[in-house]
Amino acid sequence: MTKILFVCLGNICRSPMAEFVMKDLVERAGLAGTFSIASAATSSEEAGNPVYPPARRKLAEHGIQCAGKTSRQLRAEDYGKYDLLIGMDGRNLRNMERICGGDPEGKIHLLMDYTDRPGEVADPWYTGDFERAWQDILEGCEGLLAHLQDKARSAE
Ligand code: 4NP
Secondary structure, three states: OEEEEEEEOOOOOHHHHHHHHHHHHHHHOOOHHHEEEEEEEOOOOOOOOEOOHHHHHHHHHOOOOOOOOEOOEOOOOHHHHOOEEEEOOHHHHHHHHHHHOOOOOOOEEEHHHHOOOOOOOOOHHHHOOHHHHHHHHHHHHHHHHHHHHHHHHHHO
16 A cells, blocks of 8 residues: 655645546546545644645646645654655645654655656746646656556566
């Protein structure tokens, strides 16, 4: 079982989009049973709030549902519970390391580092551009899945 936690500032836009895109990709690859996928916020600001409507609509355009997801804050114990904790931007990474007390096992990474254009996911909270965020997140999740499948194959 590979356990992945996607993390952003509010857990209402980017990280829930990544959570439900990744769930859709692993399901379509026939691998849903071998993954546990969730998302969380570095901030408590949006705790309990549902996915932001424009993010929800962008997922729905692609046939992906996210009903029932509400924001919850990252906790130190998540570091032990997950194999990978994937942030969307550099500020997320700094906050994740602060909450988790560092990254002794090298589990914390940026989503776009699994693509050939490493860096940050375009933040739709500030750009209003949910299509661009969708493209970044889809590419990042596809790269992450390919990376994990390569790793699993080389371990066989
Ligand atoms: P997210 O988006 O981190 O992608 O969920 C944001 C949500 C809320 C805020 C910023 C970004 N905020 O400043 O309240």
